[in-house]
Amino acid sequence: MLAAADVSFAYARRGAPDHRVLDAVSLTVRRGSVVGLLGPNGSGKTTFLRILAGVLTPQSGQVTIDGRPIADMGRRELARRVAVVPQETHSAFDFSVMDMVLMGRYPHLGTFELEGPDDQAIARDALAATGTSALAARAFATLSGGEKQRVVIAGALAQASDALLLDEPTAALDLGYQLEITALLRRLNQERGTTMIVSTHDLNLAAALCEEVVLLKQGRVVAQGGTEATLTAEHVKLLYEVDADVQFHPLAGHLTVVPLARTR
């Protein structure tokens, strides 16, 4: 459904050679699957997500949705199909939770068009799907980190029909909320068939949530495939220069990664 072919990207730098961030990255995401994007800081994960979202344009290679290059789509058309969930969201003003979710309808409306009953219904459905219906009238700024992230996910569901791009969605949350958001994402995938691409530093989150993982290092794909086959101790060492113990955990029901020591 969503595919990237040989995507390369470099940030231009004044008085210095361009800083190459992505080097011929290819990826195919099937409809309804959850793909993890793993790699150390500076490996190009966030840049790659920004390219998939159409916020950045790659110097070479292309991204397609159902075979159609996103470069040929308008901004709004692309935003109707793919939505982004950032790590953290701060609002400069006191928007309500319902306001925040209705903003997801932006690409579906004309410049001077106001939301109608259909948009309200879609927003309420998104609130229900993320378990935030009871918060609808609350001020977004007064919510806890986990509640905020659920509301932002609701906004993304109200926005896009096809795929969510999540950029370290649990990095700013404490352990309890990390598990809560992970469970929510898994449920959304199972119940609604939402396609997701999740960048994360949390290898256990990736193991719990993703069918497939893509390992990025210095802008190149070093491995990709099914999570159980790809998330190995060797690959963890290659990515992070860390010795780790990777085991299937019978209680968790997925692989778990226990970091042991920095190599070097």
Next chain:
Amino acid sequence: MPARVEAIGGVNRRPVRQRLLWTVAGFGTLALAACLLAPLVGSTRISLAAVFDRSIPYGENIDAQIFFVARLPRVLAAALVGSALALAGVVFQALLRNPLASPDTLGVSAGAALGAMMAITFGLDFSLLGISAVPLASFAGSMGALAIVYGLSTARRRGTSAVVLLLGGVTVHALLSAVIAFVQYLADFTQTFRNVRWLMGSLDVASYAPIVAALVPLFVAWAGFATLPRVLDLISVGSESAAARGVNIERTERVALVSASLATGAAVSLAGPVSFVGIIVPHLVRLIVGADHRLVLPASALFGGAFLIGCDLVARTIVAPLELPVGIVTAIIGGPVFLWLLFRRM
């Protein structure tokens, strides 16, 4: 955050169309009432019924002449200036993602002040279509400052937007203030007196010509503002996520900067730097209608006009027959309100 509203009232759950209707009706009534009632107050008492009494020919209707010739221009100028400053305040606050930004933040009004100071100090004496040198030079100054800020905003890349723009604007403001001080230093006593008076901000408008002239840049600004409301909602939550929702960030920033600066320049050239309107009005409006810019923008335009008409009414009656510069009144009311807003956020 004890003072922060936990729940945003039931009003908020009504569809936006309905809330917009109520907002425009409510604030529109207020603004219209201010425009009609404020001219009735002054040294000579006049009655609204007599003003609009069709049975008396206009040439003999003293009440109508006082209303339309002596007082209405000043009230309309207050309405336009208050409305323009409030709109510019809303837009700068959303664009810079900073609720404490104001039309002065990016140095546009400092540019306008510099233009006016130079016209006064160097004795520029010409007029164009009935507009004298000081407001013209002032508007030119504001456009010069806009050009600098605009240059800054296009020179930067990769979305470090708000902070860079804010720092750039503050620097431009400081730089222009230094040049203003220099020009002031060159002025003689009479010119210094006029400079100081101009900087206090006053609505001493006695004809319709300056109002019509100010409408030209204001129409352009209004056309720009009309495209902004929903986009400002999205940008104030984060420009990266706004971009991912299909907002053209660069174009929006350009339209917002130019429109808000044109509005500020028009307002300052008409009345001098009337402070605090651009910051208090948007905040009071948000307390009433919430954060949605589709409501905040029209409400601020209408309430800004009514607010400045009210302040000017105080300015010209409180020590009558003297007329205070309205900038003193807005600052005396605005200072404490601003502090209150500042501390209730903590």
